[in-house]
Amino acid sequence: MRILLTNDDGIHAPGIAALHGAIRDMGEVLTIAPSDVQSATSHGITFHTPLFVEEVTTNSHVRGYAVDGRPADCVKLGLRRIWPDLYGDGERPDVVISGMNSGANVGINVIYSGTVAAAVESAFLGVPAIAVSLHMGGGAPHWRRAAEIARHAIDEVLRHRIDPHSVININIPRTLTADAPMPAIRVVTMNTSAGIDNYERRVSPSGQTYFWPNGDGMQFYHTKEGTDVESLNERFITVTPLQYDLTDHHRLVAWRERLTAAGARH
Numbered sequence: 364m365r366i367l368l369t370n371d372d373g374i375h376a377p378g379i380a381a382l383h384g385a386i387r388d389m390g391e392v393l394t395i396a397p398s399d400v401q402s403a404t405s406h407g408i409t410f411h412t413p414l415f416v417e418e419v420t421t422n423s424h425v426r427g428y429a430v431d432g433r434p435a436d437c438v439k440l441g442l443r444r445i446w447p448d449l450y451g452d453g454e455r456p457d458v459v460i461s462g463m464n465s466g467a468n469v470g471i472n473v474i475y476s477g478t479v480a481a482a483v484e485s486a487f488l489g490v491p492a493i494a495v496s497l498h499m500g501g502g503a504p505h506w507r508r509a510a511e512i513a514r515h516a517i518d519e520v521l522r523h524r525i526d527p528h529s530v531i532n533i534n535i536p537r538t539l540t541a542d543a544p545m546p547a548i549r550v551v552t553m554n555t556s557a558g559i560d561n562y563e564r565r566v567s568p569s570g571q572t573y574f575w576p577n578g579d580g581m582q583f584y585h586t587k588e589g590t591d592v593e594s595l596n597e598r599f600i601t602v603t604p605l606q607y608d609l610t611d612h613h614r615l616v617a618w619r620e621r622l623t624a625a626g627a628r629h
Contacts, residue, residue, distance in 0.1 A: 364458070
């Protein structure tokens with residue numbers, strides 16, 4: 364198996380190092396990740412400036428390519444140029460894995476997530492993708508054990524055929540010790556309630572007003588039963604299949620009827 368590994372915390376982050384260590388025996392792993400932190404950049408891509416790329420070896424002994432861009436840039440550039448340049452025209456990885464992110468990507472945070480966006484970019488381009496994130500809090504994470512748990516979840520997912528345009532979003536519950544038990548897997552939907560985080564109004568020494576974001580990103584107006592937020596808080600590994608088609612198919616017919624009728628009136 365050939366894997367393109369990426370993330371949004373940057374190529375030097377502990378999460379990508381731990382995940383690399385956990386998956387490297389699955390086959391050939393090529394790491395292409397942002398040169399610095401790109402959390403919450405969602406699906407932004409670079410159009411008007413060049414993307415500088417440097418081959419690096421991190422302090423965690425991960426060799427790969429650091430891209431001066433966003434997570435989606437890394438995958439787009441990786442699949443369109445870096446991978447074919449290395450392996451030949453028409454060659455592609457079998458799967459793209461994005462993570463392991465420092466922080467959960469559940470609920471509405473999925474939309475903001477650079478980790479998920481990297482996976483979605485891969486699915487756009489026809490390579491199945493898995494996003495992996497770790498719920499933080501309660502102490503320093505044990506990255507190696509979290510990566511072992513992530514590997515278990517990845518293996519379970521890859522036992523089954525994945526459509527080339529599929530995105531699977533995996534979240535790992537808080538993992539604080541080397542002997543943390545292996546959680547059960549629960550396949551769940553995405554919680555769609557808005558977060559209750561807000562902004563604190565402040566004034567700079569020069570008298571200028573500014574706003575500082577507050578909240579931890581895991582507080583929501585409500586949590587629906589059977590969703591990713593609830594299940595992750597219950598210490599399950601959550602697995603959520605995602606799609607990038609934003610069409611509201613349930614309302615499509617109604618809007619056709621409304622606007623066809625409007626056109627007939629004129």
